[in-house]
Amino acid sequence: MVFEMPVFSLSAELAAETIKPDATYRCKIIPSEDEIDMLLARFDYIAVNDLVAELQIRKVARDCWDIQGRLTADVVQSCVVTGEPLAESVDFTLEERYVRLIDDTTSVEVDLDGVEPLKNGFIDLGEMVMQSLALAVTAWPRATGAAEYTEPEPVKSDHPFAGLAAMKQPTNKN
Template sequence: MPVFSLTAELAADSIKPDATYRCKIIPSEAEIDMLLTRFDYIAVNDLVAELKIRKVARECWDVHGRLTASVVQSCVVTGEPLAESVDFTIEERYVRFFDESTSVEVDLDGVEPLKNGFIDLGEMVMQSLALAVTAWPRATDANEYVELEPVKRDHPFVGLAAIKQPNDKN
């Protein structure tokens, strides 16, 4: 089974009808660093995607697979590192878009376009990882709300606040 990095693109026309193409995506260290920056993760470990690609119809390819990883993110309240195991099923459909002169209309909800005739496997894996992790990770002991600091009396708008105070000269 061929192993690719996150820059992997597969020529859709290389997949023959009734054949299943199998591959693995394993990112390099530089690509892991890019993931950390792109998604604001603390760490991504053991990321592997095992994929099966089939041509299922004219100009249509299905990608099925499994994505596993260990991701560490910051709690949105405390900033505490939170580890999470990812085991995500990938199911995508790719189609070749035709030019505007084509008179046939097809509902294309839930499909991805080919990118210059290629299936962008790396981008698909990165987006799947982002979908698989908890969107707003929260530590179990985090407060339900954030307490604001008391208003300082030496801030630049103290004079304006005094003007807004109701006049208590009754």
């Protein structure tokens, strides 16, 4: 018997307790058009096309869930030097661990680097996908042939602080 994988949007939050031990929950995350617009604004992208995350979620221990999967997308960003649109395809492996934080000040403090806390008992799948996309794309995209650095523009003498700058200049009293 073949089961269809449920499809969620980026607003998806999964109640952690619905994942039973020794079971794997599978789902897809595909953003709506409004969520794509939100991604463009949030990360200053020009376009995001064909974004899909396929996830497998397992409860691996008491109060601990692992997510593994794959994120694919086509993203268009601006070159940091020229502003030229640059297209990039990403195929990114997702691996994340979520834990339920216990608010017990008498217990031993454990370093939780590399894990995410549940949010009111929920795994925020959409936020995980958005952050993973931001990590998967080139951080500072640069067009082929773009200058390694740009010369700063000369300071104009009519800028708003020109009067203050003139006051700071040393005066010659000859």
